[in-house]
Amino acid sequence: MRTDQSSTAVGRISSDYAATSMSASALALHDVSCTFVSKDAPGQRYTAVRDVSLTVADGEVVSVVGPTGCGKSTLLNLAAGLLEPSTGRVESFGQPLTGINTRAGYMFQSESLMPWRTALRNVMAGLEFRGMADAEARAHDWLQRVGLSGFGDRYPHQLSGGMRKRTSLAQTLALDPDIILMDEPFSALDVQTRQLMENEVLELWAAKRKAVLFITHDLDEAIAMSDRVVVMSAGPAARILDEFVIDLARPRDVAEVRTDARFIELHRAIWAVLRDEVLKGYAQQLQARAA
Amino acid sequence: MKLRPSPDNIRWWQLGVLAALFMFWHVMTKPGLIPPMLFDNDRQAAFFFGEPLQIGARIWSWFVTNADIYRHLVVTLVETLLAFAVGSVLGLACGLWLALSPMAAAILDPYIKAANSMPRIILAPIFAVWFGLGVASKVALGVTLVFFIVFFNVYQGVKEVSPVVLANARMLGANRKQLLRHVYLPSATSWVFSSLHTSVGLAFVGAVVGEYLGSSQGVGYLILQAEGTFDINTVMAGIVVLTGFALVLDALVSRIEKRLMKWQPKAGETEKL
Numbered sequence: 120m121r122t123d124q125s126s127t128a129v130g131r132i133s134s135d136y137a138a139t140s141m142s143a144s145a146l147a148l149h150d151v152s153c154t155f156v157s158k159d160a161p162g163q164r165y166t167a168v169r170d171v172s173l174t175v176a177d178g179e180v181v182s183v184v185g186p187t188g189c190g191k192s193t194l195l196n197l198a199a200g201l202l203e204p205s206t207g208r209v210e211s212f213g214q215p216l217t218g219i220n221t222r223a224g225y226m227f228q229s230e231s232l233m234p235w236r237t238a239l240r241n242v243m244a245g246l247e248f249r250g251m252a253d254a255e256a257r258a259h260d261w262l263q264r265v266g267l268s269g270f271g272d273r274y275p276h277q278l279s280g281g282m283r284k285r286t287s288l289a290q291t292l293a294l295d296p297d298i299i300l301m302d303e304p305f306s307a308l309d310v311q312t313r314q315l316m317e318n319e320v321l322e323l324w325a326a327k328r329k330a331v332l333f334i335t336h337d338l339d340e341a342i343a344m345s346d347r348v349v350v351m352s353a354g355p356a357a358r359i360l361d362e363f364v365i366d367l368a369r370p371r372d373v374a375e376v377r378t379d380a381r382f383i384e385l386h387r388a389i390w391a392v393l394r395d396e397v398l399k400g401y402a403q404q405l406q407a408r409a410a
Numbered sequence: 411m412k413l414r415p416s417p418d419n420i421r422w423w424q425l426g427v428l429a430a431l432f433m434f435w436h437v438m439t440k441p442g443l444i445p446p447m448l449f450d451n452d453r454q455a456a457f458f459f460g461e462p463l464q465i466g467a468r469i470w471s472w473f474v475t476n477a478d479i480y481r482h483l484v485v486t487l488v489e490t491l492l493a494f495a496v497g498s499v500l501g502l503a504c505g506l507w508l509a510l511s512p513m514a515a516a517i518l519d520p521y522i523k524a525a526n527s528m529p530r531i532i533l534a535p536i537f538a539v540w541f542g543l544g545v546a547s548k549v550a551l552g553v554t555l556v557f558f559i560v561f562f563n564v565y566q567g568v569k570e571v572s573p574v575v576l577a578n579a580r581m582l583g584a585n586r587k588q589l590l591r592h593v594y595l596p597s598a599t600s601w602v603f604s605s606l607h608t609s610v611g612l613a614f615v616g617a618v619v620g621e622y623l624g625s626s627q628g629v630g631y632l633i634l635q636a637e638g639t640f641d642i643n644t645v646m647a648g649i650v651v652l653t654g655f656a657l658v659l660d661a662l663v664s665r666i667e668k669r670l671m672k673w674q675p676k677a678g679e680t681e682k683l
Contacts, residue, residue, distance in 0.1 A: 199581060201580070201581070219581065224581065225578065225581040229574050230575075231574045231575055231577070232575070233575055234575075234673055234674070235596040235673045236673070237673075244582050244584075245582035245583055248582055248585070248588050248592075275673075276674070276675035290578075294582065294583070
């Protein structure tokens with residue numbers, strides 16, 4: 120991790136802080152690297168992330184921002200147990216992670232609902248898999264909470280993008296996970312729907328105070344939602360460049376908080392770090408396309 | 411301008427085409443109606459191509475006056491449905507198994523390819539020897555035809571399960587059995603249904619061809635008998651009945667498909683909110 124002492128402008132934290140908060144963390148990645156081997160050509164390797172250490176304390180919302188293709192999603196898949204790191208360790212509540220992280224709920228970026236199940240049966244899915252007797256009642260309750268009480272009998276293709284995201288949210292939260300992993304969950308939504316959903320998520324979070332690891336490429340969203348923002352470098356072999364504590368008061372309204380002076384200050388500081396990486400990432404993509 | 415083809419009177423136009431076809435057939439084959447053009451005498455056209463009126467009379471006697479075709483139709487229907495059901499279940503089971511165990515798939519790959527490229531109709535005589543001239547040999551032939559259609563579709567269906575849906579189900583706590591039951595199977599079924607029209611059609615082909623090659627009942631048997639006596643009108647009548655039968659089966663499949671696959675978006679459907 121880069122600790123640039125000369126620019127202690129805002130909210131920047133040293134790596135010591137991250138180290139001390141590890142003991143009680145809901146999620147901890149220790150020096151994790153992830154290298155993918157191409158199936159067709161075993162000689163071709165792609166390192167998505169290299170030597171990344173990241174912790175999320177219980178009840179903390181941490182956002183990861185970075186240019187496209189920097190391995191943000193890889194980080195989330197590692198935390199979920201869907202991927203195993205090539206090197207390094209992943210721990211969840213102090214336990215080393217083997218297989219799926221059962222204490223985590225994952226909200227995917229793309230369509231993840233089962234198209235052959237109605238909205239209600241989709242929300243029920245996780246409860247059913249775990250053999251809960253009152254799955255249907257709980258699912259009803261959650262559909263209501265995300266404002267879809269009248270749409271339980273609809274199939275995903277009969278719902279709008281925003282409604283599908285709400286269903287996904289209900290599906291994930293119905294299991295009451297201790298860690299919530301979100302992979303750009305709102306990136307496909309229009310600005311208005313997005314702000315509504317962000318506020319709803321903040322409200323739901325405030326009620327339960329679960330640990331959240333939030334991946335986004337939208338810096339505004341990251342600052343508005345989180346307690347801490349982590350900036351990643353451009354891939355391949357992405358690493359963590361910097362971390363910023365977001366000391367804005369809660370509860371927040373994602374639309375209003377954007378005009379806060381502190382918000383603007385934080386935004387400027389993080390963007391200064393992020394901008395170079397975005398440009399770098401962009402240049403690499405152009406190069407890759409030309410090659 | 412009511413006569414011009416439009417979506418409203420399309421049925422009438424379709425009937426019109428049918429009527430014109432039969433009219434042409436009738437005019438060309440009716441002895442003595444027009445002077446012979448291709449043949450030496452005016453009875454030969456009727457001998458080779460049959461006469462629509464005679465065919466109609468034949469069908470009428472089958473269904474109404476003699477009412478003796480129902481037994482044969484039921485036999486053909488039972489063979490078709492059995493072949494379809496057995497072939498589909500076997501195809502589904504093997505497709506799921508091989509798609510989920512890549513090692514077995516890799517080992518069996520050349521044999522599957524060989525079995526699929528073999529002209530399986532040629533197995534009919536062997537099946538007749540093994541299973542006799544009854545229903546079983548026809549079902550066996552139909553199964554070999556249906557199995558591969560369903561098998562390849564299920565295999566493809568399982569391979570193309572959305573990785574995100576799969577990962578999501580795993581995150582929601584599904585174990586291997588639940589994944590099979592709630593993710594792979596529904597996904598594969600959608601592929602099975604997309605091939606339903608083809609596989610029902612092939613089950614039908616298996617039944618009729620099996621009957622034609624050796625049997626004591628069924629519509630294929632009727633055709634075989636008539637052919638033995640050069641009764642071209644009865645052969646044609648059998649073909650017409652089979653065609654109608656196939657159309658009814660196809661309509662039935664569409665019905666079932668519509669009911670079971672309502673979760674699938676259809677083209678042009680805009681019931682979004």
